[in-house]
Amino acid sequence: METPYLVRESPASGLCDTWVQVLVDAPGARRVYTYRVAAGMVVAGGDVVCVPFGSQKIGGIVLERLDTLPPSLVADQVKTVEEVLGAGFFPPGYWQLLEQVAHYYLTPLARVLETALPPGLLARSQRRIRLAAITNPLLEWTLSPSTRAMLEFVRAHKADVSWRFLRQRLPHAQYSLTELLNRGLVESYLADPDPPRPLVRQVVVLVELESEG
Structure with missing residues (x-):
């Protein structure tokens, strides 16, 4: 068992870390x-986030916030949430319904x-980038060249x-996106996956009619 960890207060803010x-x-x-x-x-709870997982970054669903770190974990080894991909990903009231089901049947919410x-x-949902509704044009003057190129690329698509698509077309895409998100110039969200479409085929049926005798 790993050494229990006592959550320390940040000397800068005096606030405890949140998990x-x-x-x-x-x-x-x-x-x-x-x-x-x-x-x-x-x-x-219910937000969709991007988290580091091994050598990749994947999507996940936040179950709950913790004020203290579980004793079996060491703070320095816990990775940080990269960003929130979708707040309110679930329909209104649906997340509360899931919590009520978990409470009623005394089962973990994850189950x-x-x-x-x-x-x-989440893997099938498509991550998309759009311009923020309200931006400060002065923030664009301090952007790096690659980040400015991404902003103009998104703006050109209207x-x-x-x-x-951005990763395929632009270099340093992850760095540029992080800079744009931090400055509030763009928004990142998850688009629902397309519903499955039924396969339609044209069928010809031959009917043999009985001849009159």
């Missing part, structure tokens, strides 16, 4: 992990989510752009 439990949506590893919440980041949500939901 969240996240149900990661990774193939073969749909489990609950604990992550640190960066200062100033607003995270609530209820695993039953209610199809596997790979709507929104998929994150995958």
Whole structure:
């Protein structure tokens, strides 16, 4: 068992670190992990977040916030939530319903989510980038060249752009996106996956009519 850890107060702010439990949506590893919440980041239960997982970054669903770190974990080894991809990802009232089901049946909320949500939901959802509704033009003057190029690229599309498309077309995409998000110039969100479409085929049926005798 790992050495229990006592949560320390930050000398700069005097506030305790905040942690969240996240149900990661990774193939073969749909489990609950604990992550640190960066200062100033607003995270609530039901939010979809981007978290580091091994050598990659994947989506996850925040189950709850924790004021103290579980004793089995060491603070220096806990990774930090990268960003909030979708606040209010679930329909109004649906998250509260899931919590009520978990409370009524005395079962972990993660187990209820695993039953209610199809596997790979976040992986199939498309991450998209759009211009923020209200921006400060003065912030654009201090952007790095690559970040300014991404901003102009998104602006040229006049709507929104998929994150995958941005990574394919622009260098240093992750750095540029982080800078734009931190300055409030763009927004990142998850678009629901397209519903499955029925396969339609044209069928010809031959009918043999009985001849009159």
